[in-house]
Amino acid sequence: MRRSLRSARRFSRGAKPCLRGALLLGLSLSAAASRAAGPPFDHKLATPHRIEMSADLGPARDELTLITGGPEAAAALRRLKAHPAVAPALTKQGMSPDSYLGRLVTAAAGTPDPLLQTYAADGAFYGRVLQAFEADSALAALEGNRLASLLPTATPITAKLVLVPFFGAAGFADVVTFREGDTLYVVADLPRLAGDIRATPPPKEVVLKVLRAAAAEAWRVLFEAHVKKPPAWPAEKGADIDALLSRTVAEGPVTVFLFPDEFFPIDSLLEEPIARSFARWNRSAEALIAAKKKEKELSEILETTTRGEFWNRSAAIVGAEMTDALVRHAGREAYLKALTAGPRAVAALYLDLQKLKKLPLLTKELRKALDAKKE
Secondary structure (H helix, E strand, O other), rough: HHHHOOOOOHHHOOOOOOOOHHHHHHHHOHHHHHHHHOOOOOOOOOOOOEEEEEEEOOOHHHHHHHHHOOOOOOHHHHHHOOOHHHHHHHOOOOOOHHHHHHHHHHHHHHOOOHHHHHHHOOOOHHHHHHHHHHOOHHHHHHHHHHHHOOOOOOOOOEEEEEEEEEOOOOOOEEEEEEEOOEEEEEEEHHHEEEEEEEEOOOOOHHHHHHHHHHHHHHHHHHHHOOOOOOOOOOEEEOOHHHHHHHHHHHHHHHEEEEEEEEOOOOHHHHHHHHHHHHHHHHHHHHHHHHHOOHHHHHHHHHOEEEEEHHHHOOOHHHHHHHHHHHHHHHHHHHHHHHHHOOOHHHHHHHHHHOOOOOOOOHHHHHHHHHHHHHH
């Protein structure tokens, strides 16, 4: 994703001017104008939530000891076997914990393992990344506060999150989450998130990327557990516009966390790729609203909005732009209130705002669909 974002820096903003009368929901745009810069989350914001986030570097250090044949390998293996996050994380990735730990043991003994040898060759770099994590240990706590700032406040949420960087050894996900008692473990695959280290990314940059990915998945888990519930968030009943709106609005904050802070406001810096995502999303929305295709074809249209390369996941990109724009221009309180009320409320809020603030436009067919459903 980093290359896609960097390549988009060259785009400049060029929206056509257009005006609309007062917003239907009585938004105070003059007050929101001061929010023109910075990301949509705020680690200093006071909220009713109590979300504690910390980082546990022990498993990654022990894995690195075994992978590189470092001293005290036996003690490292014992700690890995006893750690509450290791076996569940491997199981969720479809791997046998015993088999994976066995690979680490044979690697420590000098038996070649193609993937683990790659990690060993870059062991010094990963060691510096873990040192950077330790040097900035407060960043995880700040990320927990940022999470809280994008969660609706109607129901106070208490959560203990533990981020565990991990050498996943060919797992299929960047981040996996699971609960053990009252702790939500967020296990992040360090090599996958570090990317091509031949480009020698600064260790701090890798730390921030891991934190962003972990926060994205943690927000998803907390939102689904405490907010995304009927009747405001009804279950999908087929491939229709409501299903698309639900996926778009729910994926918005998740995707927002993946952008570096310096990329906000994203519609200004990344205008062209966002415009392409809106065009794809609008075509999908119009097809679902018209519903003139067979159910299988409609399902395929819906699925194309959530899969593929990063910029092709139009539901996520459109949702991220909606989140960023609404917090920035409508205000955090108005956005979180709409998020509590459901995907249609968020879409309506954005539609009220889009022309007045010259934002990327959602199809006019969506307004008609929302009004028709209301009637």
